[in-house]
Structure formats: structure tokens, C-alpha cells
Amino acid sequence: MWLQQFLDVQLLHQLVHTDIKHRLRLLKHLTSLRNPGKMYLLNLLHPKPTPVQLQIKGELDLSSFNPHGISVYTDETDDNIYVFVVNHPDDASQVEIFRFVAEDTLEHLKTITHPLLHRYVLYNTPYFTVRDVSEQSVDVGSSCDNIEVDQKTGDLWMGCHPNLMKMVTYDPKDPPGSEVLKIKNIHSENPVVSLEYGDDGKVLMVSTVATPYKGKLLIGSVFHKALYCDLK
Incomplete structure (x- = not known):
């Protein structure tokens, strides 16, 4: 099974790299057609969970906001909740940092950008094994x-x-x-x-x-x- 998965990853790697320019153009085109991204809050314990749109305040350009993934961190010293959001405005890659303000607001604090951030997101996606730092593996x-x-x-x-x-x-x-x-x-x-x-x-x-x-x-x-x- 692991051999088939390895071959699948190698083929995916080849597909991504041989057609990367076309995929980038397609991604940029699809992004331009979409409405700006939004953030939602969902109470999983509610009998009928319903997504609630969060207000975003600050200097973030909402017209090109294109969230991809999020991570939440709670500061135990003051109970502040911070939300880290991977954002792809146009064809860029950056990380937005927000502070959650009850009950329905995200306050934009900072944007993190770096040339290597874009390179990592673009080129390293096909790789699933980093043997130099692997201490344990689970099939x-x-x-x-x-x-x-x-x-x-x-x-x-x-x-x-x-x-x-x-x-x-x-x-x-x-x-x-x-x-x-x-x-x-x-x-x-x-x-x-x-x-x-x-x-x-x-x-x-x-x-x-x-x-x-x-x-x-x-x-x-x-x-x-x-x-x-x-x-x-």
C-alpha cells in the first residue's frame, strides 16, 4: 500500500510541476471570479448549528481577502483568542493575525509576508516526507x-x-x-x-x-x- 501511495505522490508531483503555469493562471482567474472571502463562527453545541458571519475590523483589504486555512491560539495569560489565517490575495500567500472580540468580531492586527512563504506554499505542497527530521512514522x-x-x-x-x-x-x-x-x-x-x-x-x-x-x-x-x- 505504501508503494502505491508513493507512486501516487510522485505522479502528483509531476502533474503539478509540468502544468504549474497553467494552474497558476487558472487559480488567479477563479480567484478573480469569486466574491471576497468571509469568516464564520459556528457553535457546535447548539441544537441547530448555524454559521454566523464575523465582522472584520482593521486595515485588511477585504476586497481581495481569500482565506485558505485557519489556526486558533488562546493566550492563557489573559484569555485573548488569536486567529491565524492563511490568505491568498490574487496569487500571493501571506498570514493574517486577528484577535477575536466577542461576540462576532475579528480585529485585524498584522499581516505576515515573506518571499519564502510564497515559495513554500507553491512548491513544497507535493512533498509528504521529510526524512531529515522524521523521528517516528505511522502508516x-x-x-x-x-x-x-x-x-x-x-x-x-x-x-x-x-x-x-x-x-x-x-x-x-x-x-x-x-x-x-x-x-x-x-x-x-x-x-x-x-x-x-x-x-x-x-x-x-x-x-x-x-x-x-x-x-x-x-x-x-x-x-x-x-x-x-x-x-x-
């Missing part, structure tokens, strides 16, 4: 995208692609599936890998991230919808 039998760490248990929750090539060669008649895997006891000699969610793409295509919260699970995707689940 999960899937192509992992993003990892979420459960702050209470230390478990790893991963949005995964059961068939990576289906994502690249997207066919609506045979959609790419989704998987959410969890790894328990990651620092032990025998980590435990479990499948927490999986489907063939008929419910959710191309799962990229999953985050648990008090018996609930929210799964995100690249170009499809988000999925809200009850953990059992």
Missing part, C-alpha cells in the same frame, strides 16, 4: 492533509484522501472520497489508528481537516461543503 493507509491536535488527550485528528489521484483528476461521476483518521498514543511504541469517518464522496468530497469538540466533529473540505457529525 495510516491514506494520504493525510491537515492535522488537528486534541488539546485534552493529545490525539491526532486528520483529514485524509483515500485516493489522492481522484482528487487531482476530479471526475464528478466518480468523486474523490473522504476519510477522517484518529491516532491515539502517538508518542508510544504502538500508536492506535482508527477510522472515525469515511465515505466514497457521495456525502463529502476531499476531506482536508477535522476538529472534535465535546462529542461533535466538524469536517472541512477543499471545494465541497463542511460536514457536522455526532461522535459515537
Whole structure:
């Protein structure tokens, strides 16, 4: 299985690099057609969770705001909540830092830019193994995208692609599936890998991230919808 995944990654690497200029032009064109991005708040414990749009205040150019991924950090010294957002205005790559102001506002604090940030996002995406810094590896039998760490248990929750090539060669008649895997006891000699969610793409295509919260699970995707689940 690992050999097939290795070959899939190598083919993906070749596809991305041989067609990179075309993909960049397409990405820029699609970005120009989209409405500016927005940020939402979702209460997973509400009987009927409904996304609430957050107001964004500060000097950020909202007309080109194109959020890609987020990470949340809580400062335990003063309980301030900071939101780090990967932003792709036009064809650039940068990180926006916000402070969450209850109940529905994000205050923009800073934009982080660097020439290597764009290079990393553009060129290193196809690589999944960095052997020089690898201390331990766990075979999960899937192509992992993003990892979420459960702050209470230390478990790893991963949005995964059961068939990576289906994502690249997207066919609506045979959609790419989704998987959410969890790894328990990651620092032990025998980590435990479990499948927490999986489907063939008929419910959710191309799962990229999953985050648990008090018996609930929210799964995100690249170009499809988000999925809200009850953990059992």
C-alpha cells in the first residue's frame, strides 16, 4: 500500500510541476471570479448549528481577502483568542493575525509576508516526507492533509484522501472520497489508528481537516461543503 501511495505522490508531483503555469493562471482567474472571502463562527453545541458571519475590523483589504486555512491560539495569560489565517490575495500567500472580540468580531492586527512563504506554499505542497527530521512514522493507509491536535488527550485528528489521484483528476461521476483518521498514543511504541469517518464522496468530497469538540466533529473540505457529525 505504501508503494502505491508513493507512486501516487510522485505522479502528483509531476502533474503539478509540468502544468504549474497553467494552474497558476487558472487559480488567479477563479480567484478573480469569486466574491471576497468571509469568516464564520459556528457553535457546535447548539441544537441547530448555524454559521454566523464575523465582522472584520482593521486595515485588511477585504476586497481581495481569500482565506485558505485557519489556526486558533488562546493566550492563557489573559484569555485573548488569536486567529491565524492563511490568505491568498490574487496569487500571493501571506498570514493574517486577528484577535477575536466577542461576540462576532475579528480585529485585524498584522499581516505576515515573506518571499519564502510564497515559495513554500507553491512548491513544497507535493512533498509528504521529510526524512531529515522524521523521528517516528505511522502508516495510516491514506494520504493525510491537515492535522488537528486534541488539546485534552493529545490525539491526532486528520483529514485524509483515500485516493489522492481522484482528487487531482476530479471526475464528478466518480468523486474523490473522504476519510477522517484518529491516532491515539502517538508518542508510544504502538500508536492506535482508527477510522472515525469515511465515505466514497457521495456525502463529502476531499476531506482536508477535522476538529472534535465535546462529542461533535466538524469536517472541512477543499471545494465541497463542511460536514457536522455526532461522535459515537
